[in-house]
Amino acid sequence: GSLDGPRGGLESGGGGGSGPAGPGGESPAEGAGNTVIPNLAAYVKINPSLSVFQTHPQLQAYVHVALDRAIREVIHPAVERSVTIATITAKELVTKDFASSGDEVKLRKAAHTMVSTLAGSLAMFTCRRSLEACMESHLKALLDSYLDGDGGSTIAVLCADNLDLGAVLIEKAANERARKEIDQALLPAIHARRKHRESAKGAGGEPYYDLGVLAAHRRYPAGLPEALVFTPQQTDLRVYEAFLRLPKAADRTAGGAGVDAAAVASGASA
Numbered sequence: 001g002s003l004d005g006p007r008g009g010l011e012s013g014g015g016g017g018s019g020p021a022g023p024g025g026e027s028p029a030e031g032a033g034n035t036v037i038p039n040l041a042a043y044v045k046i047n048p049s050l051s052v053f054q055t056h057p058q059l060q061a062y063v064h065v066a067l068d069r070a071i072r073e074v075i076h077p078a079v080e081r082s083v084t085i086a087t088i089t090a091k092e093l094v095t096k097d098f099a100s101s102g103d104e105v106k107l108r109k110a111a112h113t114m115v116s117t118l119a120g121s122l123a124m125f126t127c128r129r130s131l132e133a134c135m136e137s138h139l140k141a142l143l144d145s146y147l148d149g150d151g152g153s154t155i156a157v158l159c160a161d162n163l164d165l166g167a168v169l170i171e172k173a174a175n176e177r178a179r180k181e182i183d184q185a186l187l188p189a190i191h192a193r194r195k196h197r198e199s200a201k202g203a204g205g206e207p208y209y210d211l212g213v214l215a216a217h218r219r220y221p222a223g224l225p226e227a228l229v230f231t232p233q234q235t236d237l238r239v240y241e242a243f244l245r246l247p248k249a250a251d252r253t254a255g256g257a258g259v260d261a262a263a264v265a266s267g268a269s270a
Contacts, residue, residue: 040064040067040068041061041064043165044060044063044064044067044162044165045161045162045165046060046063046158046161047157047158047161050154050157050158052143052146052147052148052154056146059143059146062139062142062143063139063158063162065138065142066135066138066139066142066158067135067138067162067165067166069134069138070131070134070135070137070138070166071131071166071169071170073130073134074127074130074131074134074166074170075127075169075170075173077130078123078126078127078130078131078170078174079119079123079170079173079174079177081122081123081126082118082119082120082122082123082126082174082178083119083123083174083177083178083181085118085119085122086114086115086116086118086119086122086174086178086182087115087119087178087181087182087185089114089115089118090111090114090115090118090178090182091111091182091185091186093114094107094110094111094114094186094240095107095186095189095210095213096213097110097239098110098210099209099210099213100207100208100209100210101208102193102196102197102207102208103193104189104190104193104194107186107189107190107193108183108186108190109240110240111182111186111240112179112182113240113241114240115178115179115181115182116174116175116176116178116179117175118178119174119175119177119178120171120172120174120175120178121171122174123170123171123173123174124167124168124170124171124174127166127167127170128163128167131163131166131167131170132159132163135158135159135162135163135166136155136156136159139155139158139159140155143155189210192210193208196208
């Protein structure tokens with residue numbers, strides 16, 4: 001499911017319903033209920049050496065809340081920007097590369113592969129600075145009254161330990177949204193291929209050409225020798241499938257921080 005809205009409860013991940021009340025009289029356990037994904041607490045890292053959580057373990061729930069609120073602030077603009085860029089890019093390249101292919105399944109598969117990888121990577125890398133700033137702001141607001149003189153270092157450690165987790169979730173949201181957007185963008189191309197296949201020309205074996213795309217790129221297949229006619233071969237689809245083998249941003253960053261990106265994505269979809 002989408003990550004760009006509240007999804008229900010969240011395990012507090014430490015402490016019960018009792019404990020010091022936060023800003024506005026909200027206890028950590030109560031604040032933990034308003035979260036993006038139900039099991040976020042299971043993935044949030046809290047360094048056991050941080051003294052404030054040894055004294056007040058119930059405050060761990062505030063870290064869950066801070067990360068959740070930061071994701072909500074950042075996710076919309078990050079996903080919107082990355083998906084827009086990725087959709088436009090993928091549509092242009094895929095419709096050009098498959099302009100003489102009547103197989104809409106291959107067209108859609110190539111588009112999905114490219115757009116989800118591109119959107120996810122863009123979102124992952126562009127959201128990090130603003131996500132970190134939002135996390136720092138919310139942690140400071142929720143924990144400041146409990147922190148002593150080294151509060152800045154405590155917040156810095158919490159941000160460093162959990163930044164990758166938030167970025168992974170935003171990346172996943174961009175992946176999902178991009179696939180939906182490219183499907184909408186490719187509807188005319190898909191319908192044109194189906195229409196051709198059902199027409200007399202298609203039934204008679206006449207190959208499909210997207211004349212609008214070919215003309216835009218100054219390709220005129222009818223006037224070329226057969227050996228020079230542009231046709232997408234299997235190697236063309238392999239170019240798009242190579243996107244699947246690229247090291248994912250989530251794997252590079254989350255792996256080093258001990259974040260199980262696959263498990264997080266699975267929990268986010270639950």
